[in-house]
Amino acid sequence: MALELKINRRSFLKAAGVTGAATFGYLSLNQPVIRALAQGNEAAGEEKWVSSVCIQCPAGCGTKVRVVNGRAVKIEGNPEHPYSNGKLCPKGYAGLQLLYDADRVKSPLKRTNPKKGQDEDPGFMPVTWDEALDDIAARLKKLREEGKSHTVAFLSGRNRGRAGAVWGTFTKLYGTPNNLGHSSICADASKKARMCIDGTDDYCAYDWENCNYVLNFGGSTLEAWRPTNLMLQRWAYMRRGRPVRAKQVMIDTRFSTTAIKADEWLPVRPGADGALALGIAHVILTGGLWDRNFVGDFKTKGRKFVTRETVAKEDFEEIWTSGLVDWWNNVLVNFTPDKAAEITGIPADRITRIAEEFATTKPAIAAGERGAGAHTNGTYNHMAIHALNALVGSMFATGGVMYQMGVPYASLSLKDDDYMDDTAKKADKEFKEHKLERADRAKSDEWPLASNVYQNIPDNHAKGEPYKLSVLFTYYTNPLFSMPNPQRAREAFKDVFIVETSSYLSETALYADYILPDNYYLERWQDDTVYASTGYPVAGLRVPAVKPVYNSRNSMEVIIDLGKRMGGKMGEYYNQLGSFENMLHEISKGFEKTPGDNGVSSFDSWAEKGAWYKKPYLYRFSGGKFYEWDGSGYNKEMKTTEEVKEEEKDGKKVKTTTIKDPVKDKLLKTKSGKFEFRSSKLEGLTDRQKEILKSELKSPEFFAYPHYEEPHFAGKEEGFPLHMSSPKMITHAEGRGANTQWLQERFGVVVGKGWTNWVELNPDKAEELGIRNGDEVWVESPIGKVKTIAVINPGNPPWMVVFPFEHGHWNYGRYAKGLGANPNEIMVNLSAVISAQSCTNATMVKVYRA
Amino acid sequence: MEYTKIEGKSIGFYGIIALFGILIAIGLFEFVQGMRFGQEDYGTSNIVPWGLPITAVIFLIGASAGALMLSSLTYVFGKEEYKPVSRISIFLAILLLIGALSTIEGELGRPERFMNLMIYGPQNLTSMFAVNTFLYGAYIILSIVYLWTTFRADLLKVTKILGAAAAALAIFVHAGTGSIFGFIVAKELWFSPLLPVLFIVAALTSGVALLILILTATFKFTGRSMDENLVVGLGKYLTAFLLLQLFLVFIENMVRIYGGIGGGEMTKFLFAGPYSFVFWGIQIFLGTIIPIAILFARKTMVTVQIASLLAVIGVFAERFSLVIPGQSVPPQQVVGRALMGFYGEPAIYSISGAEVAIILGVIGAIGILYLIGLRVIKLLPS
Amino acid sequence: MVRYGMVIDLDRCVGCAACAVACKAENSVTGSTPEDYKKRRLMEWNRVVTVFKGKYPNVSASIMPLICNHCEHPPCVKVCPVDATYKNEDGIVLQRYERCIGCKYCMVACPYQQRFFNFYDQVEKNKEEHRMEAEKYKTENGEVPVTLLEIPYHNPDVPPRIAGIVEKCTFCRHRLDKAKAEGKKIGSPDGVEPACTQACPAKTRTFGDLDDPDSEVSKLLRSRRNYQLRADLGTEPQVYYLD
């Protein structure tokens, strides 16, 4: 016993870890030791809890990291962070295995084999940071001198907090329009749909706590969506945490976790969500169930819309919406539940009942994400879905939908505009004048409203349209893996000089000419403004919990360092800026003016608590009026005011009237300041733009309305019989995260399968195809086939093949490589009209035994 | 009746010793590997934690108990016609049990903690394993004393008492071994009051059959002539035991089919799963029906030998069908609702080289001890 | 007397498996490899499974987290030949790792498949795997990145388990001991909880003293219909489920 008690924690760890636990375990695993350790009464090692923010998925949950003797040993939710509330999703807890992944990139690497390809050994050679950055800077300078600065592109995925601004500044000062993001392969359809009809190009925030009815069109509440962890918490709260149990209706093409747990699952036909939403809208209008405070009413009280009868515009007075009668007369008048039933496969009486429940069980929310969006008609689907929120008066109402408020960071005293040299100014000007296009052609007449068209970059580059890329920086994105048909990128990017910042040997890293390994999120300083959810603003902060395990550096610091090496005005800017950490200190000064609810008012308190947030959400629609928070309640009505100013100008008195419409400025940012069932944004495009967009529509006459566009499915004409959808599982974050044992071994929570992905088949369908559970199968689409394992899921509809995302890595470390198959490799590259949303759910396949 | 030692000087003798030596070396090698690196190479899993070695253990214990019970024919019931083989039966019983214990030792995750069984076993006598540890100990000691008394003509009475006690203990030991399984409520194929009885009958079957095989071989090898009547007589017992065994297996499975705890998934697995050929093909057909048929048709030296061989195989298959399919189907957590995926699908146990090596080592050890015994102790009739 | 137990509200559970991963991290439970998985050697003290009924379109499923039930009449304790597995006076079924001989009898005896065997020594195995890698990345002064020679994230509060012994859920005994030593309250909702309970985003799990009528667990059990897994086996699980 004496021997055992002498062992203190430090030597315990050492003995346990290094000298092999075999002998140790036998001698001294007696309970007293454990007790002594647990009580920490001996010379226990240094232990601390450091605030950080998880960044595996875009939720941005605040975390607390337990660090013992300089090692991170546990990650938990930060109770101070309103998105995590002390909880995390499974990925959050597994972060330790990412941090200490033995296959991380351990130092800057330089490629020695100029040939690129999937089977090509890059011949990476470790280099110093100076060598790498000097070389890259020289290359960038040369391109600038040759007038080719625009051929340098920066491709980023998970830009958190100020990261987007850091890349933006670099591209701006360098002189390229190519600050490109991945939002088009993500979820732009829902954002752009909202932009078209209510003027805000963003994800919604939702007042789940107070909502009583949820109509969810393909938002994977319990497995993905955003912010996953908070969604899980809210779900449980809505079910059991309060007196009234909210009803959850899940509209999904598969029997997902959410569908399992929901009150009702509507197994909609792929791409038919818009039709379902329109059918519901039809019932709401014909049933007289719309919200009269928000939408308005017929002049004749009690009048309702009648199926197949148009309405005269002047008969109806709208309040906060516009275009309802046009929408009715053009789109909805014939869109009966029967018609919706025909398209969606959901019986008409069920649609009617759901519509009635939705409109009468207030507050209600209609929402959704990539399920409805990742189809060629995705943007219109989401317009139709979002329109339902207006019809039942949920916009900005208690228990309804809203938009996330920004964080009041202090702006930097240093203005990047002041440091643009001629090259930079020229590029900026040419881009604004449409003389210079972006490499992805977003903002061109083809894609006037899209933010990014990520998935088309390889084709554009291959064709040299608008031009060939010379250098590609990749930050937190993996184009060679995660986009549809990534084989295109694998071919096209062979002649591009690639600088990759990943800390992991991703597929893209295999093509890199330089890898500049980023710190892992537990090793770096970074702010994190969350994605929409609570409405009120939240800003988290990552504080390095441990020293970098390998020779890696925060990419933000690296890009600033690179800027310094560029010399000229650009270099001057970065010398002034100093470092990313400086930047964080400076922006956090904003908190001095607006202290957070948890007392965060400085950089130090921010770092200590890990999160700044300020409740409440400032706006509220109630009883037909919009109100603003005045410090004690929603008391200040947001009224349109006219301000008349009289000024002396050139000796004359000039009267200027400014109309201030706070609702239009802050909430309904459309041209009309109303929720538009007929989109002025779309109608306001140039004729050429409209012509191009309409040419892609099957119903161009409804161009400006939320309507049902018949979706296009790749492979349908070629006779591929089954719809493939490629959803996310709770256990992975997009294309990253396959390198943790703890997540891999429970990858499929519902189907009980680990270490691979699979295709889910309906039992009868499988029997018809002669496929048994666990059989190896080929999944084939018009562009190829991949091999994986069949899972017979009794809940799967017969027409669906569910093929989860994440596997099929041909790199990415020992725990990811060579497992399962990548559904993207058989996914045809299709983009939704308007938003350029890449269509993850629009490929059709056949499945047969391998 | 006179007993003698064997010469044990022929090339053949040393050849066989060397052969057994190699087996021991293989077994020891795997044993040490297991000590050093764990049982990674085993075919076992967290769903089927007990593999082939445990099958061998209960087979060996059964054969041992059977052999011991047989010796009582002579020493307790006075059937002198079996005297030529009775003393060696006791010796074999001891060796087989030592073999069983070695197999357990080889199968333990931490074999160096074997002594914990003695130290802490008494603290938990609800453990059939702990109880059996002491039964085995007592059994070996008693058997040795019993064997010793057979050398002493003056202790005939004592031999008779000890013989009876040993036979009774043998029944206990093997019923106890059966209880290791029979008391496990978690396993549909195990949890049964009939199991200890079945174990005893199977013990007798395998004991007689193995004895017949080993003794006829030994007699032949040492140039002794075996009395055909003796063998045919043993064959009669074998027939009876086989019939009894078949009957017990039949009613036990009838109960299972009729409906027992846990929804019958495991029974279905036994009858129709990937191991069903072991049950139907080897255990029932090859190992029970055929030998019964043979024995009914004709009982000669050769037919009894063949039937014995098949019966031994049959009993081993019976042990296998109990141990492996008995664990393969993950338990139902909610009755009547099948789990999906990893914890729902049956686990397939595949026999691993490492486990086979352990068993080979044990066979080697038994073999060498047997040969040495023949040479130093007067075991065989002259 | 204290008698710890857990109540799992399946209506709250969202099947996220955060509990399962949190348990792994807290108790430093060995992660599997694809080979381990194929060989069915997953170590899941806490796992989330799905049971289905019917098939499309008339299909329903329920997702349930499973852990050791800390049975009142634990078969695993009954069968352990060396008294390594025992029922603590606070109701927790625990194990003396240093005494376990690795006979796996408890594994076959547990009707819930809640015990796991260490087929190899993870630390040793990792060392083997990483040794060559480590040579490559030594710094000038001979230092090797921590990840390469050991498992750096091992929780120092729990003992590492060596090859050849069995392990299972301890109700996070180290947390409870620590809380006791520090005089902290134990039990949901405001006291110290096991890692899985604390981790659960849906607050599905409630941990506490079943003998204390005022504890949250007792209240829940009184207020709603509850059941135990395989109550027919007479094991009397101390983990209760609510539908």
Ligand SMILES: Nc1nc2c(c(=O)[nH]1)N[C@H]1C(S)=C(S)[C@@H](COP(=O)(O)OP(=O)(O)OC[C@H]3O[C@@H](n4cnc5c(=O)[nH]c(N)nc54)[C@H](O)[C@@H]3O)O[C@H]1N2
């Ligand atoms: N666990 C986890 N969470 C994440 C992420 C992650 O990688 N992992 N990523 C985050 C990111 S970047 C995003 S963009 C969000 C995306 O969040 P979601 O959009 O919620 O997730 P997805 O899995 O892409 O797709 C959602 C669902 O759409 C269904 N679906 C497919 N086709 C149709 C259809 O035609 N109609 C309907 N109604 N449904 C259909 C799929 O079956 C799937 O269940 O998740 C975020 N949260």
Ligand SMILES: Nc1nc2c(c(=O)[nH]1)N[C@H]1C(S)=C(S)[C@@H](COP(=O)(O)OP(=O)(O)OC[C@H]3O[C@@H](n4cnc5c(=O)[nH]c(N)nc54)[C@H](O)[C@@H]3O)O[C@H]1N2
């Ligand atoms: N089949 C299918 N495909 C999909 C989806 C789907 O549901 N199904 N979802 C789509 C969606 S919603 C999205 S958002 C996209 C995401 O697709 P991408 O934007 O390509 O994101 P990931 O695939 O996650 O790749 C992220 C990269 O970041 C690197 N990385 C990881 N950590 C760090 C770090 O700390 N620093 C740096 N600099 N890099 C790091 C990783 O190595 C990895 O290469 O995928 C889309 N693709």
Ligand code: SF4
């Ligand atoms: S929801 Fe996303 S950010 Fe939050 S813990 Fe999970 S992976 Fe991390």
Ligand code: SF4
């Ligand atoms: S669930 Fe299994 S391991 Fe846990 S106490 Fe009960 S029998 Fe023992």
Ligand code: SF4
């Ligand atoms: S494996 Fe260990 S804990 Fe389990 S019964 Fe055997 S000795 Fe006891």
Ligand code: SF4
């Ligand atoms: S109580 Fe602790 S040990 Fe048990 S499952 Fe939960 S986290 Fe794991």
Ligand code: SF4
């Ligand atoms: S963490 Fe909670 S909600 Fe998630 S699976 Fe576990 S018990 Fe269920």
Ligand SMILES: [Mo]
């Ligand atoms: Mo995304």
